Amino acid sequence: MIRAITNTLALGLGALVGNQMSLRIACHRAPYPMPHQLAALLEHPWRLKYRHPAEDVGLYGCGPGMNVLDLGCGTGFYTEALAQRVGEEGVVHAVDLQRPLLSQAEARLFAAGLSQRVRFHWCGAYQLPLADASIDLAVVIATLPQIPNKQLALAELARVLKRDGRLVVSEEMPDPAYTPPPVVRRWLQEAGFRFGGQSGAWFCYHQIYFNQRS
Numbered sequence: 509m510i511r512a513i514t515n516t517l518a519l520g521l522g523a524l525v526g527n528q529m530s531l532r533i534a535c536h537r538a539p540y541p542m543p544h545q546l547a548a549l550l551e552h553p554w555r556l557k558y559r560h561p562a563e564d565v566g567l568y569g570c571g572p573g574m575n576v577l578d579l580g581c582g583t584g585f586y587t588e589a590l591a592q593r594v595g596e597e598g599v600v601h602a603v604d605l606q607r608p609l610l611s612q613a614e615a616r617l618f619a620a621g622l623s624q625r626v627r628f629h630w631c632g633a634y635q636l637p638l639a640d641a642s643i644d645l646a647v648v649i650a651t652l653p654q655i656p657n658k659q660l661a662l663a664e665l666a667r668v669l670k671r672d673g674r675l676v677v678s679e680e681m682p683d684p685a686y687t688p689p690p691v692v693r694r695w696l697q698e699a700g701f702r703f704g705g706q707s708g709a710w711f712c713y714h715q716i717y718f719n720q721r722s
């Protein structure tokens with residue numbers, strides 16, 4: 509009896525690990541956006557245990573009057589904290605490829621009374637509807653590995669960021685597209701960004717870069 513239970517548990521665990529491994533390999537071979545049907549995971553209580561947008565955006569250097577870009581804003585989890593920080597003089601550009609997620613972000617910011625500070629853009633990362641050198645801070649949270657052509661997206665980020673403007677890339681292990689810090693650092697350095705430091709742990713880390721292009 510005990511043996512049967514142990515075998516069943518081992519089989520279940522094996523299937524789970526195998527499933528996770530193949531999902532993660534697939535995400536890296538052919539990156540794709542997180543399906544919008546999984547939006548609830550972005551606000552899951554477990555995620556709130558290791559992600560604290562109100563504190564994080566302070567560490568990212570977000571401040572009053574800034575022009576900020578939230579690339580891959582999803583449901584607006586970070587957009588709301590950014591909009592709080594930039595104050596009435598600042599603007600947050602919330603960009604997402606998936607209309608249903610952008611609509612959730614719009615509803616969230618409206619309910620928080622912050623929609624006046626946010627411009628919503630339904631578009632992809634390769635062609636941002638923003639002027640050259642117009643952004644002080646860009647945040648890319650759990651999004652960069654989902655973009656197939658990283659160098660194209662990073663070149664577009666360099667175009668819209670001011671010289672020495674900040675770019676924050678943050679990743680978390682529960683995301684099947686999770687990419688470890690040294691790999692992300694290589695992508696960014698190949699794209700010409702200067703590394704400015706890292707916080708958090710490998711499980712959920714935040715890297716800051718500075719734009720070197722004028």
Ligand SMILES: C[S@@+](CC[C@H](N)C(=O)[O-])C[C@H]1O[C@@H](n2cnc3c(N)ncnc32)[C@H](O)[C@@H]1O
Pocket residue numbers: 540541542550579580581582583584585586603604605606609631632633634648649650651654655656683
């Ligand atoms: C895992 S979610 C993270 C959402 C949000 N940043 C957060 O941390 O709660 C990734 C988001 O990036 C968006 N995304 C993926 N590829 C994109 C692309 N090429 N251009 C714009 N957004 C993209 C997805 O639609 C999704 O909303």
